[in-house]
Structures are given as structure tokens and as C-alpha cells.
Amino acid sequence: MFEKFGILIDNEWRPARSGKTMAVHSPATEEKIGEVPLGDSADVADVLASAARGFATWKAMAAWDRAKIMRRAADLIRERVEDIAAVMCAETGKPMAEARGETLGTADQFEWFAEEAKRVYGQIIPARVPEQRLSVIYQPVGVCLSLSAWNFPALLPSRKIAAALAAGCSIVARPASEAPGSCFKIVEALVDAGIPPGAVTVITGPSSKLAAELIASPVIRKVSLTGSVAVGKKVLAQCAEGIKRASMELGGHAPVVIHRDADPVASAKASAMAKFRNSAQVCISPTRFYVHESLKQPFEDAFVDFARSLVVGDGRKDGVTMGPMIRGSAVDAALEMAQDAIDKGGRLLHGGRRPAHLNKGHFIEPTVIADVPDDARIMVEEPFAPIAPLTTFKDEDEVIERANALPFGLAAYVFSNDADRAQRTAERLESGMVGINEMLLAGAETPFGGIKESGYGREGGSIGIKDYLDPKFIRHRLLPSD
Template sequence: MYHDLNLFIGGEWRAASGKATRNVTDPATEEALGTIAMATEDDVDAALAAAQSGFATWRRFGTWDRAALLRKTADLIRERVETIATLMSLETGKPIAEARGETNAAADQFEWYAEETKRIYGQIIEGRTGESRMSVIYQPVGVVAAFSAWNFPALLPARKIAAALGAGCSIIIKPAGEAPASCAALVAACHDAGIPAGAVNFLTGNSSMIAERLIRSPIVRKVSVTGSVPVGKEILRLAADGVKKVSMELGGHGPVVIFDDVDAEAVARTCAATKFRNCGQVCISPTRFYVHESQYEAFAGAFAEVAKGLKLGRGLDDGVQMGPMANRRGLTTIEEMVSDAVGLGASVLAGGARPKSMNAGYFFEPTVLGQVPDEALVMREEPFGPIAPITTFRDYDEVMERANALPFGLAGYVFSNNLSLATRASEDLEVGMVGVNEMLLATAEAPFGGIKESGMGREGGSLGVMDYLNPKYVRTRIEPIGRQS
């Protein structure tokens, strides 16, 4: 099923010019699944030339023609959902049901932008005088360099590829080396749907070299990245030299505020189901649980009960609810966070270690920590894994100050049956997205993104296409200048 991956440049799959490859590892077994091609500088330059040529072609397609090809891409992805989901489960370890859901969500992105490309509206501005006409039109920004993360290896590239193509741009996509096959399957669907050569290109290999060469090229006019805050800052510095248009969705540390007027056990079960999805490796994962002191015991007890009942294992196995973490470095970080929190007085309510029954793979038990102090590492740095730190609060102003204390601002959550309180809290949380009595935020029709160090720009929704367009103001004098002979 899993096979070695080549580069896709100018409408063709090809080996890297240097012939070098690197293994892709199954996180459930730590065994090699296949290889990726290691692009050279010459390969990157070839992708740039192909994207430049592809842009010249693709931008001249009519909006309805672009829409038809994007819709065809969505259809092909849905037809291939089992194949793509299996590849995804193998390379990420996520349960097959989650992989199917993500693959369908990736198809939704192409369907959404198939419609949105028809609705890139300009503006007419009333002139001050009768002989003046003013308008604003939107034009594709040009060649896009896009970088996506491994935790959602189909959805994240789909948001970038579909929006760029919908706007009339061409794109060079660089997926994460840990999970490239899901993205390659999307690229294949674009090609098979009839999107012209050069409009979509796919590079794998050394991330630093590829990013620097792409972003420093004058051919690239837009950069999109999903990744960590440090990676985002470095890419932003590179893009600044060429004054590139940039959008980025970076890390978060999602606060969850549970007020005293809810069914704490029911809320805990909802939170736990979301917390351990994709092994907690979700940028908008709920990661800091602030529970009103009167509800702490009920909430923490129910949360721990859910965690203890989850079945761990290989994502393709029957009944598995949580797979392994994606790599060893993440596993080590989670272990350090648990040790630090316990050392500062937190209690382990569930999990807290690698499962003793598993001798291979990057598995970690679903972990719940109680009464975690704010100075603990897990409360200050994004815990990208299956760890849920719970603490208490007493009054509104106190919890809002604590929830907003970090430099991150991606997503936050509020649980309250008091409409006034829930509305106030949703407005006071310093984040780009808020769930009120709800935790499933990501959907094709809504804008996805953060504020502060969690990024800039939006993906998805009607706003998503705007990051791939340049507005152009046109003023026309309709009266002739001078006298015609």
C-alpha cells in the first residue's frame, strides 16, 4: 500500500536529481514505510520555473472552468477516501475513522473553493464627478510557496492548495517529511482532475533548504505556513526581505473555561473526547482546563474516567481510539512535561507514562493531571500530545487574566448555560476562534486562524481566498483628454 514518493514538478512525477531519499517511519512500529525524494537546489529551481509557467496558464482560466476542476478534484478525493485514509493512518498512526474524516474534510476544502472562486467580488466606488469612474478588482497574487505540518497531512495542504487554485494562483507545496503520502494523494487528484501542469507542484526533502530557496526567489509572491511558532517566525524573517505576502497558522495553547452553571461530568466527557483526538496533536486542541472550584471534583473525575477507558493501538486495528504520537521528540517532550508538573505538586489522575504493554511505537497513555500550577511547563508551552492539565478558578476576572496570559491566541473554549456570561467570555478571550459549549471548530465554510504569536491571516471560509489575492484600484476618466482631431 505505502510506496516510495517522488517529486511532482510541471505535471510529472520524478526522482530527485541527486537520487537521494529518506525513510518515512510508521510511528506505531518504528519501522520504515517507504521513502521520500530529497529535492536538490536544482529541483527547487525546476519547481519554481514550472510554477511560474503554470501560473501564466492557470490564471487565464475562467472562474467557472477553475470551479469545475476543483469540484472534480473533490470528487476524486472522495472516491479514493479509503486509500488515502489508509496511507494517512500508516504514516501518522491516527485511527482509521479519524483518517477517513480528515480525508473527507480535505475534499470539502476543494468543494468550498470550487464555489468561492465564482464569488471573488470587486467593488464600484461612486466618483466625485460625472467624468470619473472608480473600481477595485482582485487579482491572483502569483506563485505560492506553502508548507504544512504532519498532524493533519491532508486537511492542512488542502486548505492551501484549494484556496490558491481558487484564486487563480499556482502553488508549490512542501509537506512534512513525517507524513507526505496524504498530500501526494491530493496532488495526484488535482492532476487527474485536469488541473494544468505547473499549477500544483510537490517537493519533499530538507525543509530548511527548500524553504529558504523558495522564499528568497523573486518568483514566489505569497507564503503560507502551518507549523510551530519558532518555524513561523523564521519564515516571516525570510519573507520580509522580499516583502512577500504571508499567512501563517502557528501553535496555540487553547484555554477552556468551565463555569459553575453546567453539568461538569457531561462537559468533561465532551472535552476528553476532543482532547485525545489525534493523540492530542491538534493545534486547536483544548490544552488548559480552568474549572470553577465548585465543579472541579466532578469534572476531573469524569475526565480521568474517559482517559482510562480509551483503547490504544495501531490506527488500522479494530476498536482503536487513540494511536501513537507522530515522533520520538514529541514523546520525550510530553514525558518532561508530566515530570515537571508532578514535581510542582500536580497529581496524576490518569496515565502519565508510556504503556508497559507496548514495546515499540511512540505511544503514551492518555494523561490527566489535576491541580496543575500555572508555572508548570505544560501550562506555559503547548503540550502537543495526549496530556490534559486541569486547574481551578474562583471568579471571572481572575480566570480571564490567566487564560489570556500567554503569547498564543489560536483557539479557546467556554462552557456556560448563561447566555450573558458565555457571550462576555467569548468576546474577552484573546484568540482567533472560540467554541461556546462546542469544541469542533474546523469546517470548510468558517475562517480558521489566530492572533498574537499564533499567526496571521485566515484559512477556510470566504476570508480564506482573500489571502491569495491582491486588490487593485482602477480610476478611469471617461471624458477625452484634449480635443480629438
């Protein structure tokens, strides 16, 4: 599947210098679907040299010219949506409908940031004396590094690539080893759109080793990571050695508060749909459901009805609505977490096992567990699995305290027909993003990111480009005229 791709240097795909490769397997069939280069230190040096040259060229281009290339790339991604989605589906197993949606969302990133490239506004500051001029301009940080996860293999790297390019930075992309093909396809669109050599480079290989070598290089000036909290802490420590800028989009454990005035059936359907999207392998996936005790039964019934309606299988097959988890160990961990919740008093309402009709692939049934206590592992550890723990609450102050008890703060959700209560809850929840009667938070035009141990910095929106720009203050004293 990846025969023509590999390591991208100066807009040319090539193998690793060592000639070594690593296999990529389908999580739906467990079969090998391709091989990618196993990059090492020699390849890192080549990639960094190319990126440094590319930065010099790209930052010198007018913002309008950079924008034209990025808009063209967005158009190409949309034209190639079926091809890109097919690759994504093969390497992640997600349903084709989800893969198409992610691909189109990826195109939106490049379109949005193409326009933002033309709107990097500075500032004029009134001086205290007439012979002085005070101003602030924004300049690109330099060569950036994108470290992205496998769960959204096109969208996640593109959020970083598009913002960096819009700012005038070059960027080195290290796609996830489990699903590199989608990133290859996005970068191919940029090359075909006419991006200068070195403005974007790609390297594949062992994640921790390559990341450490790239971050240690003085060529890299900014790092953007989408990953777990544990990995984020390691990357931040490495960035500290070189005083490098960093933005972190890390794990979450999103609470959902369903107030007494909410529609229990509608909120349950919306919650379940968001929960099981991408097999719940989503950083902003709703993961703790706090239902007002008066709505307990209708909410549970509607949630289970939706879970039962899902068709689990290989996303390339018609009718499949939930694909596999990324690896077998993830299934094992999910089942252990579900059993822990049951052992602590939770009631299994649906799922809780591997699908009997699938003898290959990393599948698990969509699982719903009611009456889960707060000390169950699934209520304190990010599950990243299609297991929905339901619990109840009595009053607003109680549920806010419980929802805010964890060190995570990426996303949260509120369902209420009382506008005052909904707004008050949203403002009190400790998270970077909140959805009120809405579960879809991500969009090119909106900021995406968290607080607490869920990270810092924002991707998307009008502030998304700021993490790739350095403000420079200029004080200019005018000389007396002759």
C-alpha cells in the same frame, strides 16, 4: 508505499535529480514504510519554473472552469477516501476513523473554494465627477508556497492549495517529511481532475533548506505556513527579505473555561474527547482546563473515565481510539512535562507513562493531572501531547486574566448554560476562535486562524481566499465623445 510519487513537475512524478531519497517511518511500528525524493537546489529550480508556467495558464482560465476542476478533485477525494485514509493511517498512526474524517474534510475544502472562485467580487466606487469611473478588482497574488505540518497531512496542505487555486494562483506544496503520502494523494486527485501542468507542484526534502531557497526566489510571491511559533518567526524573517505576503497558522495553548453553571460531566466528556483526538497533536487542542471550584470533583471523575476508555495502539487495528505521537523525542518531552507538573504539586489521576503492552512505537498513555499550578511548564508551553492539566478558579475576572496571560491566541473554549456569561467570556478571551459549549471549530466554511504569536491571516470561510488576492484600484477618466 510512495513508489509512484515523488517530486511533481508539469503533472509528472519524478525522482530528485540527485537520485537521493529519504525514508519515511511509521510512528506506530517504527518501521520504514517508504522513501521519497531528497530534493535539492536543482529540483527547486525545476519546480519554480513549472509553477511560473502554470500560473500563466491557470490565472488565464475562467473562474467557472477552474471551479469545475476543483469540484471534480473533491469528488475524486471522496471516492478514494479509503485509499487516502489508509496512507494517512500508515504514516501518522492515527485511527482510521480520524483519517477518514480528515480526508472527507479535505474534500470539503476543494468543494468550498471551487464555489468561492466564482465569487471574487470587486467594488464600484461612486466618482466625484461624472466623467470618471472608480473600481477595485482582485487579481491572484502569483506563485504561492505551502509549508504544512505532519499532524493533519491532507487537510493542512489542502487548505492552502484549494484557496490558492480558487484565487487563480499556482502553488508549490512542500508536504511534511514525516507524512508526505497524504499530500501526494490529494495532488494526484487534482491531476486526475484535469488541472493544467504547473498549477500545482510538489517537492520533498530537507524542510529548512528547501523552504529558505523557495522563499528567496522572486517567483514565490506568497507563503502560507502551518507550524510552530519558532518556525513561523524564521519564515517571516525570510519573507521580509523579499517583501512577500505571508499567512501564519502557528502554535496555540487553548484555555477551556468551565463556568459554575455548566454541566460538569457533559463538559468533561466533550473536553476529553477533543483533548485526546489525534493524540492531542492538534494546534487547537484544548490544553489548559480551568474548572470552577464547585465542579471540581465531577469534572475530574468524568474526564478520567473517558481517558480510561481509550484504546491506545496502531490506528490500523480495529478498536484503537488513540494512536502514537509522531516521534520518540516527542514522547520523552511529554513525559518530562508531565513530571514537572507533578513535581510542582499536580496530582496524577491517570496515565503518565508509556503503555506497558506496546514495546514498539511512540506511544504514551492518555494522561490527566489535577491541581496543576500556573507556573508548571505545561501551563505556559504548548504541550502538543495527550496530557490534560486541570486546575480550578473562583470568579470570572480571575479566570479571564489567567487564560489571557500567555502570548498564544489561536483557540479557546467556554462551557456555560448562561448565555450572557458565555458570550461575555468568549468576547473577552484573546484568541482568533472560540467555541461555546462546542469543541469542533474547523470547517471549510468558517475562518481558521489566530492572533498574538499564534499568527495572522485566515484559512477557510468567505475570507480565506483574500490572502491569495491583490486588490487593484482603477481610476478611469472617460474621454469626451466626438
